[in-house]
């Protein structure tokens with residue numbers, strides 16, 4: 001029996017890696033639905049090649065211009081994220097969420113309510129609404145399988161142990177393109193410098209997050225939520241080769257690590273096949289030396305700010321995420337300097353109340369409020 005999958009964010013970096021795998025294993029996977037925000041050209045190619053019956057353009061504006069006949073093999077077109085309930089009302093086994101940013105939360109939540117399993121790359125939704133998503137997933141019997149490489153690595157180790165067996169976990173960080181910078185050097189970093197990641201090829205938002213190390217801040221929060229581990233038991237280690245993705249320290253003195261080359265098609269393949277393990281078509285990594293360094297917290301305050309958000313609760317983690325999304329967008333639009341991202345995120349996170357959202361509606365309200373604060377904060381830094 002083929003696994004019926006939906007790929008959200010099919011035109012992005014994660015989406016393309018999923019499609020690459022499906023192309024090689026058409027006997028194992030059947031794509032029944034795909035989403036893009038507005039990339040019509042890529043969607044036409046995807047439709048011609050994979051013939052998914054259901055397509056959603058989350059940008060509603062495309063409804064006026066799109067023509068069904070452009071999309072050979074796709075019989076149902078949907079427009080606007082408000083169409084997600086109709087789009088998801090089909091027979092599927094696994095939702096793969098490769099949407100970038102908070103907007104990925106709605107389909108994740110809807111799939112959880114349907115009791116479906118989700119292979120999730122969209123870390124922003126976990127950071128913003130994680131406590132609600134996890135609670136509802138447990139109640140509905142829906143599994144969240146992480147795609148983020150560090151979390152996928154940790155997931156594969158942690159599932160073999162009892163919570164009490166684990167002393168602490170470590171997430172590795174490549175350190176990004178500015179690993180060797182001083183803070184003074186960071187101030188003048190340009191967009192083109194920040195988009196030049198040494199090991200991973202990703203979409204623009206995630207690439208900037210890797211340069212600021214906000215990505216690792218988001219990931220500390222993501223790990224805390226997914227694995228129910230407090231922030232003081234989650235460490236970060238800089239590892240430029242990005243081969244060791246995660247470490248789990250056991251109470252018996254052992255340390256278990258998960259290694260693979262930096263290619264997202266490895267964690268994605270694992271998540272698509274979960275709970276089974278199958279042979280990959282990628283060549284296994286070869287390495288001779290691995291390096292590890294302490295994180296320079298005095299240069300990159302991102303993880304300290306993320307921990308302070310976690311200490312306040314999940315309202316604050318949602319503020320952390322929303323402020324970061326606005327700040328990154330402002331940097332990419334040349335409105336603020338690279339290091340202003342830190343100040344904006346820290347200030348907005350500090351404006352949050354303590355405590356947790358009590359419903360998905362509250363998650364949306366807190367995100368909206370945090371964005372309002374963040375826009376006001378950005379105004380103070382306009383170049």
Ligand code: NDP
Pocket residue numbers: 008009010011012013014015035036037038039058097098099100101103104121122123124147148149200201202203204205206264
């Ligand atoms: P990309 O920018 O490459 O792709 C984003 C995808 O989401 C595109 O299909 C895009 O459509 C769609 N999209 C953009 N905006 C919206 C919106 N408002 N509503 C719905 N869909 C939207 O991102 P990545 O693939 O790099 O990242 C996706 C997610 O995976 C992020 O959460 C990221 O943090 C996470 N992740 C990514 C990794 C990577 O290696 N890339 C590694 C680990 C995690 P369109 O093409 O039309 O713009």
Ligand code: MG
Pocket residue numbers: 148149150219
């Ligand atoms: Mg990661």
